[in-house]
Amino acid sequence: MRGQAICTVGFRDATFPPLHLCSGRPSPHPTLVKFALFSNSSKCHLLQEALLILLAGGSEGERPQMPDKETKAMVGTEDTPGKASPGSQDLRPSVFHSIKLFVLCHSLLQLAQLMISGYLKSSISTVEKRFGLSSQTSGLLAAFNEVGNTALIVFVSYFGSRVHRPRLIGCGAVLVALAGLLMTLPHFISEPYRYDHTSPGDMPEDFKGSLCLPTTSAPTLAPSNSSCSSYTEVRHVTVVGIMFMAQTLLGVGTVPIQPFGISYIDDFAHNRNSPLYLGILFAVTTMGPGMAYGLGGLMLRLYVDIDRMPEGGINLTRKDPRWVGAWWLGFLISAGLVALAAIPYFFFPREMPKEKHELHFRRKVSALTVSSVNKDKEPPSEKSPGESTEKQNGLAQIAPDLTVIQFIRVFPRVLLRTLRHPIFLLVVLSQVCLSSTVAGMAVFLPKFLERQFSVTASYANLLIGSCTFPSAIVGIVVGGVLVKRLRLGPMRSSFLCLLGALFCLLLGLPLFFMGCPTHQIAGIPRQPGAQPGPGLFPDCMEPCSCPSDDFNPVCDSSAHVEYITPCHAGCTGWVVREAQDESQVFYTNCSCVIGGGPVPAGSCNSACSHLVLPFMLLVSLGAALAGATHTPSFMLIIRGVKKEDKTLAVGIQFMLLRVLAWMPSPVIHGSAIDTTCVHWAQRCGHRAVCRYYDHDLLRNRFIGLQFFFKTGSLVCFALVLAILRQQNKEAKTKGTICSSSLEQQLLASGPAKKTEDSRV
Numbered sequence: 001m002r003g004q005a006i007c008t009v010g011f012r013d014a015t016f017p018p019l020h021l022c023s024g025r026p027s028p029h030p031t032l033v034k035f036a037l038f039s040n041s042s043k044c045h046l047l048q049e050a051l052l053i054l055l056a057g058g059s060e061g062e063r064p065q066m067p068d069k070e071t072k073a074m075v076g077t078e079d080t081p082g083k084a085s086p087g088s089q090d091l092r093p094s095v096f097h098s099i100k101l102f103v104l105c106h107s108l109l110q111l112a113q114l115m116i117s118g119y120l121k122s123s124i125s126t127v128e129k130r131f132g133l134s135s136q137t138s139g140l141l142a143a144f145n146e147v148g149n150t151a152l153i154v155f156v157s158y159f160g161s162r163v164h165r166p167r168l169i170g171c172g173a174v175l176v177a178l179a180g181l182l183m184t185l186p187h188f189i190s191e192p193y194r195y196d197h198t199s200p201g202d203m204p205e206d207f208k209g210s211l212c213l214p215t216t217s218a219p220t221l222a223p224s225n226s227s228c229s230s231y232t233e234v235r236h237v238t239v240v241g242i243m244f245m246a247q248t249l250l251g252v253g254t255v256p257i258q259p260f261g262i263s264y265i266d267d268f269a270h271n272r273n274s275p276l277y278l279g280i281l282f283a284v285t286t287m288g289p290g291m292a293y294g295l296g297g298l299m300l301r302l303y304v305d306i307d308r309m310p311e312g313g314i315n316l317t318r319k320d321p322r323w324v325g326a327w328w329l330g331f332l333i334s335a336g337l338v339a340l341a342a343i344p345y346f347f348f349p350r351e352m353p354k355e356k357h358e359l360h361f362r363r364k365v366s367a368l369t370v371s372s373v374n375k376d377k378e379p380p381s382e383k384s385p386g387e388s389t390e391k392q393n394g395l396a397q398i399a400p401d402l403t404v405i406q407f408i409r410v411f412p413r414v415l416l417r418t419l420r421h422p423i424f425l426l427v428v429l430s431q432v433c434l435s436s437t438v439a440g441m442a443v444f445l446p447k448f449l450e451r452q453f454s455v456t457a458s459y460a461n462l463l464i465g466s467c468t469f470p471s472a473i474v475g476i477v478v479g480g481v482l483v484k485r486l487r488l489g490p491m492r493s494s495f496l497c498l499l500g501a502l503f504c505l506l507l508g509l510p511l512f513f514m515g516c517p518t519h520q521i522a523g524i525p526r527q528p529g530a531q532p533g534p535g536l537f538p539d540c541m542e543p544c545s546c547p548s549d550d551f552n553p554v555c556d557s558s559a560h561v562e563y564i565t566p567c568h569a570g571c572t573g574w575v576v577r578e579a580q581d582e583s584q585v586f587y588t589n590c591s592c593v594i595g596g597g598p599v600p601a602g603s604c605n606s607a608c609s610h611l612v613l614p615f616m617l618l619v620s621l622g623a624a625l626a627g628a629t630h631t632p633s634f635m636l637i638i639r640g641v642k643k644e645d646k647t648l649a650v651g652i653q654f655m656l657l658r659v660l661a662w663m664p665s666p667v668i669h670g671s672a673i674d675t676t677c678v679h680w681a682q683r684c685g686h687r688a689v690c691r692y693y694d695h696d697l698l699r700n701r702f703i704g705l706q707f708f709f710k711t712g713s714l715v716c717f718a719l720v721l722a723i724l725r726q727q728n729k730e731a732k733t734k735g736t737i738c739s740s741s742l743e744q745q746l747l748a749s750g751p752a753k754k755t756e757d758s759r760v
Helices: 002-007 031-038 045-062 068-079 086-091 099-122 124-131 135-143 145-153 165-189 203-209 214-226 230-253 257-268 274-285 288-299 327-346 358-376 380-391 395-401 404-419 422-453 457-485 490-513 609-627 630-639 643-662 664-674 695-748 751-759
Strands: 554-556 561-563 573-578 583-588 677-683 686-693
Touching: 099 124, 099 135, 099 165, 099 230, 099 257, 099 274, 099 288, 099 327, 099 422, 099 457, 124 135, 124 230, 124 327, 124 422, 135 145, 135 230, 135 422, 135 664, 145 230, 145 643, 165 230, 165 257, 165 327, 257 274, 288 327, 288 422, 288 457, 404 422, 404 643, 422 457, 422 490, 422 609, 422 630, 422 643, 422 664, 422 695, 457 490, 457 609, 457 630, 490 609, 490 630, 490 695, 630 643, 643 664, 664 695, 686 695
Parallel strands: none
Antiparallel strands: 554 561, 573 583, 677 686
């Protein structure tokens, strides 16, 4: 019992069994409830928590006596007439006084919330094309929800149980639903999407405007110039500002959902049922990101203006680079689901009684604990003065007794003290590197697949949602099972992390060679940043007056050459051919094409389309190996700091992951992708969305960034293993010296000094 008593020092609200440091067997730790106050509902942070909670079943019967605060609260629940008790609930039953219903509602809420948080990442390339954004701007937009979340999440630990947690969760869910609706507002306030800007008339006139007709040179330029008015610029800035505002509101709304929900379940669930409830909660919510990509795959198959289709329909295929899917519809569906899931929270009570038989179970455990303590002759009261002194060292324990100003003053000192632990700092840095790879992949992997392998946006999202996320979840489960079954200590846990990072790095090497160079594009230079000049276009289109800012690509499949517009291919006619479920446009009488055509509208397909499945297989295996390092690295963190700082250390870990990984990584990846662009669209004289990339450069820089972060993680885990080995050697050497010196002192000292030496 001594080891258990030491392990529970300083955790006032602990409801999980302590970490068995003496036996070396990992078991759920009280910090699992506390660190949730600092964690976000993001897709990746929930996975390691879910596994640790699910592993709680092996040690439920060894629960020690809980601190006095919780016991008093529980006794007051039974004895105080003003509060609801199990007996009163039998007389006046209420469906909202059931913790099982709360677990069900919270699982559905977090599932819907993660869907709306991850949906933007699945449609980021579509948003770029619709509003003319660069990858750097879209990466900043995808990461902007972390700004509002990081600014407020630290203060959740201060409020704790002072507020009505279910109602605050409901208010946060309402904000999330409003943020989702706000994300759809740019679609409704913008003009209908026109995939051909050469003519303001109907669709047949658009096709004629892209043809090689010298008489249409002057009229095609006028509408383009007239569209660049001050009103258009202001509207564009307003639309982008609305999306950034919606992302900020989304981050603010997610702050109370997960932490308050976890603490509420743990406070009022039966002690034996609490690990099961939390495991179910995390198991359900981890499906959110995958479902977000699946929803994106379905919505992007629909045309963006499905609510205001032009007369006569559209003549675009989903493989056409001008195709824009209904990106806004997914936000509308997710916001509706979050709003429905938020309704029950306004009916849950602030406090509810523990589940039945809780007091009976507590008395049994308390009796066993007291009897064991009496056998060891170490009553808990004898340690209470030391424990109370030690508790004051932990910010998480004294936070409820501090004012906001005192909390802000104390937090930096504890932060600096925690960062001085070398194991903690190195493990967090390794997780920062891995999270940077995940953040970059989550945002820009769909776009990379579209460009590199010529797949549609919907198919890319379905691949990611069905392969990558399930593989990551399996990897996390396998890592946790290895830690539990093999009873891995810090040394072996660090070795497991090192192996996972090493094989993840090795699996990334073949990705550099899985791709094809950019096919030939008439008039487009291969060097990024160069602008097409008159000398770069073929001579066959000299009689034509082709606008430089038009984009209506056609492909000469025989020569595998792509032209920016039918005008640049010298085409003078067009015809529409009906297919099974869609119609496609073909251009005829093309002077630059051998045989004169016809040539289909749309870009040329990549010669490496068959490599998309092997590419995704390697990415999924790498995600599984990276996921296998999450649980052992988390165990290194909670065992690498002082016991009074464990709660806050995990909170600091997630705060650093947001600040150093989830916020900057999408911007870094987006900036790297922009440097590989060879042809930019122009919007009123300013650079807008990229139309063509250098595929080799794109692959090398995107995969190279992933390789760089994986290497950083590998180096950090190697340093952790080296430090742990050095500490073990020093501990063994110190133990040998101490034992030999003690034997010498015992031999040299007389019988009168044996008692004093033994006490020393």
